[in-house]
Structure formats: C-alpha cells, structure tokens
Amino acid sequence: MADVEREQLIDPVCGMRMDPEEAPAVLTYGTRSYYFCSDTHKEEFERNPEFYIEKARREEGEQAA
Numbered sequence: 001m002a003d004v005e006r007e008q009l010i011d012p013v014c015g016m017r018m019d020p021e022e023a024p025a026v027l028t029y030g031t032r033s034y035y036f037c038s039d040t041h042k043e044e045f046e047r048n049p050e051f052y053i054e055k056a057r058r059e060e061g062e063q064a065a
C-alpha cells in the first residue's frame with residue numbers, strides 16, 4: 001500500500017477528532033495539514049510542532065488496527 005500523505009483529522013494538541021470542513025483552524029506543516037479545534041491550539045502547535053507531530057503519530061498508530 002502506498003504511503004500517501006493524507007490529511008490529519010485529529011487536533012494534535014488536545015486529540016479531538018473533527019471534520020476538516022468544520023475545523024476552525026488549519027496549519028500546513030511540511031507535507032501535511034493539521035486541524036485544530038481553536039486558534040489557541042494552532043498557536044500551541046506552532047510553538048512546539050515536532051512534539052505534537054510525534055504525539056499525533058503515536059495516537060494514529062493506536063487507532064489504526
């Protein structure tokens with residue numbers, strides 16, 4: 001299966017799942033788009049993106065069975 005870059009639908013800061021069309025804040029970092037429940041969490045992500053990317057990656061791994 002190809003390792004296609006897909007959109008991240010989980011707020012990496014608080015872990016909230018959301019529909020990308022409803023996300024109030026979006027940030028493109030590297031090749032991916034990250035969605036946030038609020039501008040506050042977007043700003044938090046921007047302060048420490050590597051930490052939250054790694055966190056999101058771990059949470060994805062747990063959810064993908």
Ligand SMILES: [Zn+2]
Nearest residue numbers: 011014037041
């Ligand atoms: Zn959030």
